[in-house]
Amino acid sequence: MTKKVFVTHQLPGARIHDLARYCELNMWMGPGLLGVENLRQELRGCHGLICLLTDRVDATLLAAVPDLEFVSSMSVGVDHVDLSALSARNIPLGNTPGVLVDTTADTAFALMLAAARRVVEADNFVRQGNWTQKNAWAPDFFTGKDVSGATIGIIGLGQIGQAVARRAAGFGMEILAWNRTSRQVPGVESVSLEELLQRSDFVSLHVALSDETRYLMNAERIALMKSDAILINTARGGIVDEEALAVALADGHLAAAGIDVFENEPVSPDNALLSLKNVVVAPHIGSATTLTRGKMADIAVENAIAALEGRPMIHCVNPDVYR
Ligand code: GLV
Numbered sequence: 001m002t003k004k005v006f007v008t009h010q011l012p013g014a015r016i017h018d019l020a021r022y023c024e025l026n027m028w029m030g031p032g033l034l035g036v037e038n039l040r041q042e043l044r045g046c047h048g049l050i051c052l053l054t055d056r057v058d059a060t061l062l063a064a065v066p067d068l069e070f071v072s073s074m075s076v077g078v079d080h081v082d083l084s085a086l087s088a089r090n091i092p093l094g095n096t097p098g099v100l101v102d103t104t105a106d107t108a109f110a111l112m113l114a115a116a117r118r119v120v121e122a123d124n125f126v127r128q129g130n131w132t133q134k135n136a137w138a139p140d141f142f143t144g145k146d147v148s149g150a151t152i153g154i155i156g157l158g159q160i161g162q163a164v165a166r167r168a169a170g171f172g173m174e175i176l177a178w179n180r181t182s183r184q185v186p187g188v189e190s191v192s193l194e195e196l197l198q199r200s201d202f203v204s205l206h207v208a209l210s211d212e213t214r215y216l217m218n219a220e221r222i223a224l225m226k227s228d229a230i231l232i233n234t235a236r237g238g239i240v241d242e243e244a245l246a247v248a249l250a251d252g253h254l255a256a257a258g259i260d261v262f263e264n265e266p267v268s269p270d271n272a273l274l275s276l277k278n279v280v281v282a283p284h285i286g287s288a289t290t291l292t293r294g295k296m297a298d299i300a301v302e303n304a305i306a307a308l309e310g311r312p313m314i315h316c317v318n319p320d321v322y323r
Contacts, residue, residue: 003069003308005048008034008055011074012290013297015305022308023048040064050304053077054265059085070307074300076100076287077236078317079209090321094303094313097159099295100287105163107286108204108234111258114280115230116202117144118256121277145201145228145255148172153200155193155216156207156235157183164204176200180212197224202232209236219244222254230256234286237262246272249279260286 005019007027019025026042028034033054034042043049043065051057053075062068062085071086072094086093114120122142125131152168154161157179165188168175177185178193197203203225207213217231217240225231231254233240242263248254256278262271265284273279287296303313312322 003047004045005050005304006042006046007050008039009052011297011301013294013301015298015301019301019304022305048072048304048307050074050300053080055080057081062086062089070094070304072300072303072307072313074296077208079236083318087318087321092307092313092321093317094300095315095317096296096299097315099299100292101159101163103289103292104160104234104286105167107260108164108232109167111232111234111260111280111282112202112204112230113147115232115256115258116147118142120280145230147202150201151176151199152202152204153177153196155196155203155205157185157188158206161206164206194224197221200229201226202230204232205235205239207235207239209238214238215241217241217245222248225254227253228255230254230258232258234260237265242271242273246276249276260284
């Protein structure tokens with residue numbers, strides 16, 4: 001029997017063009033994102049799903065698709081999928097680690113430099129015609145904070161955290177890290193979370209979102225940070241208590257933040273963080289280069305093809321389903 005696969009978005013990369021050889025393929029052509037109700041309807045009778053991190057694959061959806069045999073997500077993070085509901089049905093979940101490591105670490109550094117050196121504020125200043133003879137170069141004009149030689153605290157020393165550490169070494173930074181299970185990386189000092197927050201000039205988040213890490217950066221932990229420190233989040237919005245962060249930034253308890261991810265995406269225009277000049281934001285673009293997105297799509301398709309051929313996925317989040 002030919003298996004039916006639904007893809008929730010048009011995908012880049014080369015491998016997507018081969019997928020129709022392995023299955024009956026149906027793809028959402030937009031415009032925009034699919035939405036919960038459309039996903040439920042389109043997935044009816046399907047054996048496979050290739051989705052994005054914007055598609056919520058929860059227990060309610062899964063209950064409506066009894067024939068589903070695999071899910072392949074074009075993302076490294078899988079917090080949009082109910083993993084235990086999938087595993088309970090022995091459905092493998094594929095993801096796309098590895099290929100986005102350097103791209104995401106670059107984004108963390110871009111936000112770090114932008115927040116520390118007030119790049120967005122300066123750009124707006126010039127474009128709005130505020131750079132005048134009266135308001136020009138002066139010893140304290142647009143002064144920011146040095147990245148070079150500062151101390152960075154990396155929360156989560158997985159592949160992306162380690163890639164951030166390599167970049168930090170190039171900037172002559174002192175590198176601290178905290179990981180749930182202790183991990184020794186040359187040039188990186190392993191410390192407790194509390195010590196990391198107290199000593200770091202920059203704190204960069206690189207843990208996955210889970211029940212253990214939700215609101216890891218709560219008001220209490222934010223209060224442990226230095227008042228001239230900068231927080232960078234390219235991981236997941238739910239790791240930070242956004243309201244507590246906005247209060248700390250507005251009160252001068254933190255110097256600045258660089259935020260690529262929000263608890264609810266797309267972020268609401270009235271999110272308090274957006275009203276603060278000392279916050280640099282981006283719309284979840286950590287892995288957004290043409291090359292990397294193509295590689296991620298290719299892996300997502302490879303995972304699906306493996307499942308269609310009855311092989312284990314190349315990158316499977318719940319490999320226990322194969323036992
Ligand atoms: C991006 O956030 C991803 O999880 O791939």
